[in-house]
Amino acid sequence: MAERSQVDPDNLAARLLGWYDHQRRTLPWRAAPGKPADPYAVWLSEIMLQQTTVATVGPYFEHFLARWPTVDDLAAAPLDDVLVAWAGLGYYARARNLHAAAKAVAALGGFPRDVAGLRALPGIGPYTAAAIAAIAFDVPASAMDGNVERVISRLRDVRAPLPGSKKTLAVLAEALVPRRRPGDYAQAIMDLGATICSPRRPACGLCPWSDACAARKAGVAEQLPAKAPKPERPRRHGVAFWITRPDGAVLLRRRAEKGLLGAMIEVPSSDWGPQMPTPAQARAAAPVTADWQPLAGGVEHVFTHFALRLEVWRGSVANLALPEGARWVHPGDLGGEALPSVMRKIVVHALGQSPAPAARRGRPAKVRTGGI
Numbered sequence: 139m140a141e142r143s144q145v146d147p148d149n150l151a152a153r154l155l156g157w158y159d160h161q162r163r164t165l166p167w168r169a170a171p172g173k174p175a176d177p178y179a180v181w182l183s184e185i186m187l188q189q190t191t192v193a194t195v196g197p198y199f200e201h202f203l204a205r206w207p208t209v210d211d212l213a214a215a216p217l218d219d220v221l222v223a224w225a226g227l228g229y230y231a232r233a234r235n236l237h238a239a240a241k242a243v244a245a246l247g248g249f250p251r252d253v254a255g256l257r258a259l260p261g262i263g264p265y266t267a268a269a270i271a272a273i274a275f276d277v278p279a280s281a282m283d284g285n286v287e288r289v290i291s292r293l294r295d296v297r298a299p300l301p302g303s304k305k306t307l308a309v310l311a312e313a314l315v316p317r318r319r320p321g322d323y324a325q326a327i328m329d330l331g332a333t334i335c336s337p338r339r340p341a342c343g344l345c346p347w348s349d350a351c352a353a354r355k356a357g358v359a360e361q362l363p364a365k366a367p368k369p370e371r372p373r374r375h376g377v378a379f380w381i382t383r384p385d386g387a388v389l390l391r392r393r394a395e396k397g398l399l400g401a402m403i404e405v406p407s408s409d410w411g412p413q414m415p416t417p418a419q420a421r422a423a424a425p426v427t428a429d430w431q432p433l434a435g436g437v438e439h440v441f442t443h444f445a446l447r448l449e450v451w452r453g454s455v456a457n458l459a460l461p462e463g464a465r466w467v468h469p470g471d472l473g474g475e476a477l478p479s480v481m482r483k484i485v486v487h488a489l490g491q492s493p494a495p496a497a498r499r500g501r502p503a504k505v506r507t508g509g510i
Contacts, residue, residue, distance in 0.1 A: 150347060151316035151323055157346035158326035166199050175321065177249040177274040178209045184266050185236050189229050198227055213244035221402060221476035230402050230478055235261025251275045272324040280312040281324050285331025291363035292335060295352035299364040372444045375414040378407040379424050380452045380488040383466065390475065391464035403476045405484045410446060425461050428453025433491045439480040450488055
């Protein structure tokens with residue numbers, strides 16, 4: 139009977155909540171004990187935390203909340219402003235969906251309070267909908283992120299590798315969600331995975347579920363969750379075109395709405411393919427005709443599914459009919475552009491090897507890279 143009580147869902151939930159009441163993390167988006175959660179803060183943080191660490195998200199979250207205190211404020215903001223504020227967080231489709239979801243919530247008059255309604259909003263998948271429903275509205279929903287998968291795989295000694303074991307882990311996790319304080323429970327199990335049940339060297343002696351953990355008893359806790367081998371990340375190559383005019387302004391353009399880095403501002407480039415374009419192919423891909431000079435070195439960037447290497451070619455033009463979606467930006471203003479990380483690398487590389495721009499409006503030109 140004692141063994142059974144240790145793994146009883148109600149017993150496990152009670153122990154975890156007791157631990158959480160004393161050990162909960164203080165996070166910018168988390169409501170104080172006994173205070174109701176702000177659905178806007180919960181939603182904003184959950185979108186930002188997708189594929190991103192808590193340490194990285196903190197400053198972005200506080201900046202967004204200071205600039206757009208309510209979802210209505212965010213909905214009314216220009217998309218470009220949102221993209222600029224998001225720059226550096228990566229996975230830029232999240233920013234576009236964030237803005238679209240804010241407009242949808244504003245039109246509804248508030249956030250849906252159930253998982254199905256939240257799932258209907260742009261950019262919200264099963265985990266995010268469950269997390270918002272639980273934390274913001276105390277719905278007994280199971281939110282499965284990487285921390286929770288690790289905790290459950292160890293608690294129940296699930297040795298089948300991820301991602302194939304996701305459905306099994308989801309069923310096991312859902313069975314543990316309590317009817318009482320499900321929002322605190324959702325945050326508690328995330329905290330447990332983040333602070334105690336860590337990927338390496340879990341602190342089992344401090345865990346409220348230690349005596350119920352099947353993997354700990356079997357001596358395999360640190361080996362779980364097992365993961366299927368990742369395929370080798372492919373490499374892509376391309377040429378970025380650093381195009382300037384006599385006053386030093388640089389040609390930028392907006393990418394297509396859909397696809398990788400959709401709607402973001404870019405330094406024009408060739409397509410990114412499995413091989414570096416030949417000089418003739420690169421010139422054919424350039425958005426303008428110029429006397430191109432390849433810069434020494436190049437830019438490396440790693441995306442989720444591939445690694446990218448770009449050569450950077452510099453060219454200057456005097457008079458140019460701007461291609462569609464393109465515009466001139468002075469180097470001192472580049473920090474205010476919605477440039478994704480790979481484009482910022484190109485800017486830093488090009489500015490480091492470019493001649494100083496000509497003076498503008500009778501004043502010495504200033505090249506500001508602090509915001510890049």
